[in-house]
Amino acid sequence: MTRISVRGFAVASATAVTTVGAVVGVASGNEQGSTEPVEATAADATLLADIPVGQQAQVQTASLTQQADNAAVAADAEARQAAAEAARKQAAADAKAKREAAEKAAKEAEEREKRAQQQAASRSAERADFPAQSSYSVAEVKAMAQQIVGGGQFQCFSNIVERESSWNYRAENPSSGAYGLVQALPASKMSSAGADWRTNPATQIKWGLNYMNDRYGSPCGAWEFWQANHWY
Structure with missing residues (x-):
């Protein structure tokens, strides 16, 4: 009808x-x-x-359409949120990887620099040849150290020697027996750098430089340790 x-x-x-x-x-x-x-x-x-x-059917159809639209909007919003979160996590991971790579590269560069300085110092020490004298002034001893150690590490080396012996190559600790510019203990260890270790400041400087390089990586590494502990 x-x-x-x-x-x-x-x-x-x-x-x-x-x-x-x-x-x-x-x-x-x-x-x-x-x-x-x-x-x-x-x-x-x-x-x-x-x-x-047919009015009720039309209303029902419109309602279902609206529900579908709402569901689609919600799904799109959820997908966008998930994509944004994934992008944030990926960016954080990339940043961390870049930071770690940069830190690793910096550490490797620092190690290469230290090795280069050690090698340069060793070559300089090997080439350094000073005529033997009966005695040496503080200025002469410092000039030897400047030439043997090199400008890049000399100040750190000087800081330690200043506090250990005040640049007196004959300084001796009466209680421990430590001797020389760098107060080697036992003093006889310096014989590995030369038999004249008691009287030749150049021999003491060469031994002290090798000791600091081997134990702390460089004179500046030794000085950093000395500042924290007051010995090295």
């Missing part, structure tokens, strides 16, 4: 009922013949019949 036929049927029915009610009311001559209740019933029938066919 279509919308038009239902409305027509309802109107026709209401008209018929109204007509019958009017006739009965005239015949009886009392209030029961009133047409008001009949007209109200007819109006209700018209309103009920006025609902279009």
Whole structure:
């Protein structure tokens, strides 16, 4: 039944009922013949019949479409959030890897620099040849050290010697027996650099430089340790 036929049927029915009610009311001559209740019933029938066919299906379809759209929006937002989180984690991992690589490269460069300095110092010490003297002034001893140790590490070497012996190549500790510029203990260890270790400051300097390089990597490494412990 279509919308038009239902409305027509309802109107026709209401008209018929109204007509019958009017006739009965005239015949009886009392209030029961009133047409008001009949007209109200007819109006209700018209309103009920006025609902279009298929409206509920359309509403349901629209609701499902909206739900699908909402789900799609939520899924897209979740995917974007997941992608952003993944990108953040990847960026953090890349940054960490770059930092570790840079630190490793810096450490390797530092080690290469230390080895180069040690090799240069060793070559310088090997080439250094000073004529033997009966005695040496502090200025002469420092000049020897400057030439043997080299400018890059000399200040650190000088800092240690200044505190150990005040540049006195004959300094001796009466209690421990430590001897010379770098206060070797036992003093006889300096014989590995030359038999004249007691009287030749150059021999003491060469031994002290080798000791600092072997044990601490450089005179500056030895000086750093000395500052923390007051011995080396």
